[in-house]
Amino acid sequence: MTLQLSDVSKSFGATTVLEAVGFEVERGTRLAIVGASGSGKSTLLRIIAGFEEPTTGSVGLEGRRLADSTTNVGAHRRGIGYVAQDGALFPHLTVRGNIAFGLRRSPSREKRVHEVMELTSLDPELLERYPHQLSGGQQQRVALARALAPAPTVILLDEPFSALDTGLRAHTREAMVAALERSGVTTILVTHDQEEALSFGHQLAVISGGRLVQAGPPSEVFDAPLSAEVAEFLGAALFLPARTTGSGQAVCAFGELDVRHDLSNGGQAVRAMLRPSQLHVGGPTGEGDARVTAARQNGSTVELDLSLHDGFALTHRVPLYDGHRFPAGCAVSVRVDGGVVLYAAAATSDRAGTR
Numbered sequence: 173m174t175l176q177l178s179d180v181s182k183s184f185g186a187t188t189v190l191e192a193v194g195f196e197v198e199r200g201t202r203l204a205i206v207g208a209s210g211s212g213k214s215t216l217l218r219i220i221a222g223f224e225e226p227t228t229g230s231v232g233l234e235g236r237r238l239a240d241s242t243t244n245v246g247a248h249r250r251g252i253g254y255v256a257q258d259g260a261l262f263p264h265l266t267v268r269g270n271i272a273f274g275l276r277r278s279p280s281r282e283k284r285v286h287e288v289m290e291l292t293s294l295d296p297e298l299l300e301r302y303p304h305q306l307s308g309g310q311q312q313r314v315a316l317a318r319a320l321a322p323a324p325t326v327i328l329l330d331e332p333f334s335a336l337d338t339g340l341r342a343h344t345r346e347a348m349v350a351a352l353e354r355s356g357v358t359t360i361l362v363t364h365d366q367e368e369a370l371s372f373g374h375q376l377a378v379i380s381g382g383r384l385v386q387a388g389p390p391s392e393v394f395d396a397p398l399s400a401e402v403a404e405f406l407g408a409a410l411f412l413p414a415r416t417t418g419s420g421q422a423v424c425a426f427g428e429l430d431v432r433h434d435l436s437n438g439g440q441a442v443r444a445m446l447r448p449s450q451l452h453v454g455g456p457t458g459e460g461d462a463r464v465t466a467a468r469q470n471g472s473t474v475e476l477d478l479s480l481h482d483g484f485a486l487t488h489r490v491p492l493y494d495g496h497r498f499p500a501g502c503a504v505s506v507r508v509d510g511g512v513v514l515y516a517a518a519a520t521s522d523r524a525g526t527r
């Protein structure tokens with residue numbers, strides 16, 4: 173076990189920011205922690221890094237206690253690398269100077285600088301440049317190279333891609349994940365970006381209101397979110413009132429569907445969750461499962477307002493080339509692939525439509 177957090181809470185004055193957070197990260201694992209703005213992600217990372225002290229609980233690394241009620245190992249003595257949102261490179265130092273900063277003066281220092289440049293796929297020609305002479309993506313990769321240079325046990329990444337524009341973000345993320353994979357270092361990323369979190373690594377943890385609400389392999393968490401809130405937070409979701417049949421199926425506006433996971437705690441009246449990608453609109457057909465009440469072109473997609481037989485309405489997006497087949501007024505067939513996840517019936521009515 174590399175990193176161990178146990179019952180970590182943090183309050184600033186009367187405000188509790190983290191509550192009883194506990195998890196373990198195995199050596200070599202990449203963990204993404206995802207949560208909305210203000211959920212406590214950065215505070216959690218700062219506690220692991222040693223920039224903040226937990227109010228209660230403990231942090232341990234490879235059997236060594238880093239922080240608890242009586243211990244607080246200094247950030248620079250933890251063997252933990254940290255990459256901030258904006259990279260925080262030293263502006264007056266070149267790329268070489270930045271990367272070498274945390275390395276002891278020794279004959280092998282220059283060799284290590286070149287090693288981590290190669291690891292992070294940085295061109296050696298950049299060595300003499302200053303941070304302002306680099307693109308945002310290059311700056312973040314230099315920041316990662318600097319963090320990796322002293323061979324830390326753990327690397328912490330605090331929203332390292334959020335300041336980059338979309339194209340650069342995907343490219344930089346891929347380059348950094350490849351570097352982390354090659355180095356085999358245990359890594360924790362915090363982000364508010366669900367797709368980034370889902371694609372980052374081996375484990376995903378969801379934090380909400382300072383509490384860790386679910387953790388596991390990304391595909392499992394996405395497939396079986398423990399609550400409707402987590403389901404909605406992780407991606408577009410469609411909720412429908414449903415009834416269980418007692419034989420592994422649920423009846424909803426789409427007819428009888430298989431139940432993939434039943435998290436409803438029993439009860440016949442439930443709500444079924446499915447992802448828009450599970451819906452396939454076909455036709456037009458004679459009778460149909462639904463009627464198109466409006467069709468709007470929106471960039472490369474067409475938004476179809478669909479009215480189902482029992483009055484349930486939803487908005488569904490289809491690719492542009494497909495959308496022209498479904499003018500307003502036509503009847504369509506709707507197929508649902510894969511099963512649904514069931515939750516306890518909501519107190520308020522379900523919102524129609526997929527986002």
Ligand SMILES: Nc1ncnc2c1ncn2[C@@H]1O[C@H](COP(=O)(O)OP(=O)(O)OP(=O)(O)O)[C@@H](O)[C@H]1O
Nearest residue numbers: 184187189207208209210211212213214215216364
């Ligand atoms: N030093 C501090 N003093 C007082 N309150 C703080 C301090 N640091 C953080 N907070 C509060 O703690 C809460 C969580 O902050 P944190 O930065 O950990 O959240 P976050 O999930 O990283 O959010 P974001 O994605 O917006 O950075 C916020 O309400 C914030 O205002």
